[in-house]
Amino acid sequence: MLALFCLMLLAAPLTDAWKSSQPRLHFQHSELMRSGRLVSLSMPAGDLNSLLPDEDGRRLYIGMKDHLLSTSLDDITQNPRKIYWPANPDRIQDCTMAGKTLEMDCANFLRVLERYNQTHLYACGTGAFNPRCAFIPTNLFLRAEEQTLQDEDTESGRGKCPFDPHQRTATAIIDGELYAGISSDFLSHDTAFIRSLGERHVIRTEQYDSTWLQGAEFVHVTAMSESDNEEDDKVYVFFTERAQEAEGAAGKVLYSRVARVCKNDIGGQRSLVNKWSTFQKARIVCSVPGPDGIQTHFDKLQDIFIQHGRDKKNPLVYGLFTTTSNVLNGSAVCVYRMQDIIRAFKGNFLHREGHQYKLTEYTGRVPYPRPGTCPSSTYGGFRSTREYPDDVIFFSRTHPLMQEVVRPLGGQPLLIRVGVPYKLTRLLVDRVEAVDGQHDVMFIGTDSGLVLKVLHFPKANRQNQEVTLEQLQVFKHKSAITAMTLSKKKQWLFAGSAEGVVQLGLFQCDLYGQACAECCLARDPYCTWDGHSCSQFMPTGRRRNIRQVNDDGNPLNQCVRQGDTACQHPSSCHTEQSKDG
Template sequence: AFHPVCAFVEAGQHAEEPVFKLDPRHTEDGKGKSPYDPRHRAASILMGEELYSGVATDLMGRDFTIFRSLGWRPSIRTEQHDSRWLNEPKFVAVFWVPESEDPDDDKIYFFFRETAVERQQGLGKTSFARIGQICRNDMGGQRSLVNKWTTFLKARLVCAVPGPDGADTHFDELRDVFLLQTRDKRNPLVYAIFSTSSSVFQGSAVCVYTMADIRRAFLGPFAHKEGPNYQWVSYQGRVPYPRPGMCPSKTFGTFGSTKDFPDEVIQFARHHPLMYNPVLPHGQRPLFLQTAVPYTFTRIAVDRVTAADGHYDVLFIGTGIGHWCWNSWPHPSLLADVGTVLKVVSVPKESWHHMEPLLLEELQIFQDASPITSLQLSSKRHQLYAGSATALAQLPLHRCSAYGKACAECCLARDPYCAWDGTTCTRYVPNTKR
């Protein structure tokens, strides 16, 4: 307990049976790779031989870092004890997204929520959702930020319902992220689920982000604060070259390594990790939201489906985590955890540029109504795998027969997995005659 250990697992498919085997002979210290306490949130990704982790590296769970370990490159982390870099973060997910055909441009994106440093003093703590970026080929600085990230930047991830007079309703508690791959591997869609942090208004939302909007935020103005009694503003001074956050490139750039960056670039990066402009969702509002329900969204998986009339994104959303019902005062009651899976399809409202959500079904997965803690999707096998703290379930992505035995019922269901074959409502298979 409280002594994390890491080991490699052999996983694959042999001729006789699947292989999933832990090698106990080759273990190593898990510090910087895994949290000491399993209750602490962490996120990591193994890229080649390198492990990128967002984790607390101390026993008390206070020294939070984005850490690179293993591999041939030096171990690198974020600046310690600097709230401008990380401020009590809760890491949610991490993904690799190529920037261009040049592998030197590859970036790792971390998704987390943290206490907002830009919140005005005296107004209490506020949690903001963030997206952070680092370059894979970051080697740290030569004289400053030695063995620290020199390309780390972060921006606020906004998921809000626009309100009158600019009074937006924000969903700031980032819960889960799913990266939906497209034909262009450099431009996947980012699906994220959020909940509110307010005790008065409770709800959950799904927002979608494009890599173009994410990159635009990181190429925008930096957030700047002159001193403790000043407000955060957009930095108006000269930004040094190469621009902080850009990856060094031996092929196209003047600088082959971050160790070659001028001192003014390193110093600027140290003091300006936060971007001024947030990343706004596609359509400027949530794709799907629910309020006044006895649960929050916990996990999301998305499948892009080819239907008879086009391509659709089908969302599978896990729920859980009940909340206090204060309407029963003076004896507030805790609403039970509701471990369900929502199946939602995004359909065109007026055109393919204006989409709206349609809730197809809500499935109770576990008998004990356990919150959904894991959701994995296999498009190849047409199966969804849902996990809780006590059980694992497998369920099909579609139940076309449940939509009735008439053509009208099948079509009105608007489930892109299903189509009428002349006699029954069945799974649609592209390139077959109907």
Template sequence: YFRLQELTSSANYQGLFLPGGIKSEVVLVDEMLMRCLSLVSCQKECSNFIRVLQPYNSTHLYICGTGAFHPICAYLEMGKRAEDNIFRLESSHFENGRGKSPYDPKMLSASIMLDGELYSGTSADFMGRDFAIFRTLGEHHPIRTEQHDSRWLNDPRFVGVNLIPESDNPEDDKIFLFFKENAMDGEHTGKATIARIGQLCKNDLGGHRSLVNKWTTFLKARLTCSVPGLNGIDTHFDELQDVFLMSSKDPKNPVIYAVFTTSSNIFKGSAVCMYNMADIRRVFLGPYAHRDGPTYQWVPFQGRVPYPRPGTCPSKTFGGFDSTKDLPDDVITFARGHPAMFNPVHPIGGRPIVVRTDVDYQFSQLVVDKVEAEDGQYDVMFIGTDLGTVLKVVTIPRESWHDLEEVVLEEMTVFREPTPITAMELSTKQQQLYLGSALGVSQMPLHRCEVYGKACAECCLARDPYCAWDGTECSHILVHAHTGKYKLGGWFVNIKSECTHTHTHTHTHTHTEPILSRPLQKAYFLLLKPFCC
């Protein structure tokens, strides 16, 4: 489902707007509206901004909005199939949205629905001071992070939340949260923003005597994305904007793409970094951050770590405990005082794969499509900006997959007026990209091979993994039904280097056909290569 970020009610009808432009029959109570208008200066904020839109079961969505600073949730019946043409709110099942949706539409939040339980990172009060990670709905008692402890969360702005299996045992499943927050006291000079990745166990039920109805397995680590500089001074991109998980053959090890911008008002820049789960797990198994008092520096914890190690999910895989309520008191006490890891998570290759500086826009959103060309797989990035444009970028290895070259395939304007892209969803089935902004929703194809010209050379030099020369024009490569390979006739395009023909006939004589090869130093030249005609 495509989640819209800025759906608001109209000025003359304080109702709930839903995808497709259909207005529900829910009317915000006059008292709620008047209360909101008396407390906020901007009348537009006293609307219902949709902030949670999650599949609940095979027929319903769970939807929550800010409700004029009084969060409200409901169940939206959609039917099992699109052709059912059902779009109906369950008017008898409205619920309090506290701990699910923020009060303030300007607050960043993130959520995911798993097995009928909603995991949300959001603010839980009108003033926007009580930030927490919640689990609500389902059969278990609601659970949250520790309250008013800056070591756990320090004015966080949530970006994404995902389930990533830890092993083949579902009891080990972990929830990973991506957010940015103010640095902890003593962690950084000044009031700096830090990008974070947090983890907690899906089967966490809270503690027995301490941390009752609080997460006992929550840990967080810094997520770095920086360009190495002279004299060891790096340029940091700390404002996390968006995260995309690219699945792999092993569901336990997706590749994580993250969009960052700079915090500085003087230096404006954006970057995309990649992370692997092996590095992330290594950090969470490393030293905890510790300091002896408010005037001390943060250092790696050198003392005895209790058993089972804090952050470990109770399961048969790692032995001993069936529930977090059975954890020893020393484990709970340690977890309460040491939620942060000392070591940061560094990106693959130690630096960004895409960087933009000295431009009039910044990155805001990202989705990635895995495309298989004749010479291998490529991850094609679609990067949305705060000006409403989309960059289509592919990274190509130079000497190895750890040394990547960035190639911008297209830069497209999506909306008529410059407006930040706030949501992006990709449909590989439809081969379409869907984009959301405050102005509305738009869609665009993943590939436009016809724009690359009428000649083989132009088609090949475009180096678009979606496209190949078919002998007469630059065309989209189709997926072979049996092999799964992207193929078009007998022609392939080698994204790394060349344009070559693979037809073979009964003739045995050979001649040379010019093909395009791309060497180092970014210079193009013609390479003669024999082929059978």
């Protein structure tokens, strides 16, 4: 009854959010194919996890079950090259004998695909519950249209790739080292954040310690600079896990988290040897505030996109979430500032207290240097984490969780989808130079083969606003989108599913009619009225002088100035033009 009451209270704001976000244009798969905006490469393999663009080499690399592909970034159907990378036959037999299924478990599911340097990729697969990795020269694809990677050309993938293909994995190669959030054992009991490769010792989170990680599902890894001193650089990992601070009679509760470690962390001297000594985590909240303190939470993190701007140390963090509730089935996008995430790590710690060991605010003395601080000339002059005092290492091991939570801009989601026949799965953001400044355009994949094109612009009062421009059915059989990437140079979006890979043009300006008013009211930042037709906006000085919107911010005034009769009275068109955020 309580769940139903909460849903009724929240129905009005959620419904309003949905109504305001109806897509302006809908396109079926057949329409996109006929127009030439969509190119499709069918290769049903049952699993496609990674898309890695190489802008300079004009290639797209694709990681899937038993195969690694390379194809043209200009046209994915042109001359695709394939490396066949099966699991070892003996391991396949062991896997099936252990009760796993041949098609769903006992194959080589590629889960790591990273650019190692200018000439090599680094890739890992589950190898029928025996993970293997390989350095793959990019020129290997040029030798033949199809070839096989031999087992002797690979190395152990333990600590780099999960055993189980159904476990979420997040990886990044940073300064030649692999940072991986994975389940690191056969039974997927040990979820860990691990640094390997390179010349330093392998380092990881504390093993089988639920205070650090408990059933984590990793989503994204990224490096971040916080000062002009590179010794202070951190690596952030985003994930969802079971929340110890919220578990009780209701049972398992999931929270989304952001954790961070110092890049120069090498562990402790006597405790936390080859374990992170700077690991800290905080909760990320994406919820709709309700009356009487009732909130509905989108608890499960699905994707993260980091949007860098002029301030390199304070990017926007876009998070895509879904609900875990059986009552409210929906998805949301929340936007965070990096400075708000950093602030959470400067706050108070939680610790266990009382006979029930409940997590409460820690009010005692915090040792120096403050746990989580990187060894650097900025703070204390420590040369490495092995020089940290024992009380700092002990505190870090027992107090990884911060009290303060990270809340989104505006205090609520930017975008909400409830009561629709799909969930959101993947998220990309393209910052577009438009007539009236910069805008962020979100491309959101769904579990029904749709891509939503959504315009985001922050308002002056920090309230976010979004307009859904297009809904595009990019996969014919409506299979879930499992990977997406963007070619900024080529202006293509690439999406992968069990059906294969598609290549989608980011815009199609001629769809917006043959009149100035129609073009301007479309609000698509990729497009502009050039005096004759709706066409792609090119941010050059000459075009800017012709098309610059003045301070009143009304896009239709440009039509009046140019004598277009489509809309002689702009105020009657009831449009609200966005301001540059």
